[in-house]
Amino acid sequence: MQIPEHIGVIPDGNRRWAQSQGLNKEDGYSYGLKPGLELFKLCQKVGVKELTYYGFTMDNTKRRNVQTEAFTQACIDAVKMLAQEDASLLVVGNTESPKFPDELLPYTTRKTFGQGGMKVNFLVNYGWHWDLGSLRQSEKSSKKALINSLKSKDISRIDLIIRWGKRRRLSGFLPAQSVYSDFYIVDEYWPSFKAEHFYAALDWYSKQDITLGG
Template sequence: MKRWFRRRVDAAYERLLSREIAGAPTHVAVIQDGNRRYARRNGGDAHEGHRAGAQTTEQVLEWCQDIGVEELTLYTFSTENFNRPEDEREALYELLCEKLTEFADADRVHDNEVCIQAIGEIDLLPEHVRDAVAYAERRTQEYDQFVLNIALAYGGRSRLLEAARGVARDVDADKIDPGEIDVGTIEQRLYDQPVRDVDLIIRPGGEERTSNFLPWHANGNEAAVFFCTPYWPEFSKADFLRGIRTYEHRKESWRRTRARRALALLGAVSEPELTEAQSIVNRFRDSLPVGERPPGADRELTGVADAGETTSNDDGLDSSSRAAD
């Protein structure tokens, strides 16, 4: 009876959260933490925990597609995982090969046109894992409706270091001028395929740190972060929706901050800057509490609404989805 009641409550909570969500982040990144602790708590070994976690991974992929997320990155095997006992590593390798092959052949992956790609130091992995990665990438390389990034042998700091070394080599060989180095120069060297800026990082398992995960794409985009206590195999749809709600609150907070900053500038800037500030107030005024809105905020300022339209959309995001600052 108690279990039945709990399921009813959980289902009602999921429906409530679903109604509260107005939009989805473009790119969600997940640190799949707690598999081994889940197994130990339930009297099993690490492999059983990882296999249980793989089932959660499949569910999260479906949840992302249901609400309109376009890219999902899974922190699956870090460079630190090479230090784990050999038998645990081998079991992980076998599970990775099994799931990569299964995903690459799954009807739902092809029906939804999911592109699978691996990021990280793939060359450090055993040959049979590299073969499974190549198979999954080859089978889905033509798709572009949804991107599933599998972070394998991954370390964010090591990727940045390797990118910096690549730029330094090109400068030394006179292939690039130092003055031409920009954001795109680094991003082209981080991964073989483009990776969108991260909007939301989710980490279950009770740890409150992002563990060197996608630092360029997450920190540079000021991604929202959602920490929760369930171990990854226990991660539920309600937990997932709470993470999405965290992203929405973070986005709304950003809009309020931008509107307040623009209001503060209105009385102390030159004419060109004043026009831009007024444009920002127009676009974000609904994010401010009524008491903070300036006089006349309910009316469009003549000639101002068009001032910011050429470079930004209504969310204040530029064409690369980064927050305009």
């Protein structure tokens, strides 16, 4: 079976899930922590080499304070949780804004936790415009030179993007690393994560003809 080397995860639908449970919208985010760990362990098990979670964006922080505080806290908790595992962990995002949580500053250079192993990236206060904003034209506009001038240059090309919550869009997720990615959409909300979603995505991916634009 053709296993993707790098999986991108868009864990969407936390607020819609909360509402479906009769909770306040902002209460949904903390229910995404357990799914995040489960997914990490499944990726580890099948031999995925790199995993990138879409935490929150600079745009997201324009939402109501109570929501911004809730997803920020969920991201802090998620990163600390992953730091208990065997992983090579990196947080990527705009640290120059007050919206970036101080608690995550120590994670903005890649560090090995436990036995190391899978590269795990977590986008926190990320913006596609912020990421692309430092690009400089190289002599040949080569793909490699371009990728190396991204703010997110330590994140590799993504093979498979799995998005929970039914929406079929990227929502600004790593535009340069996503140019050749295959998209798999799970209709269920992220807090309703099941291992079957992941296996169905892998099964679907293994049947794709990967051409990388050739």
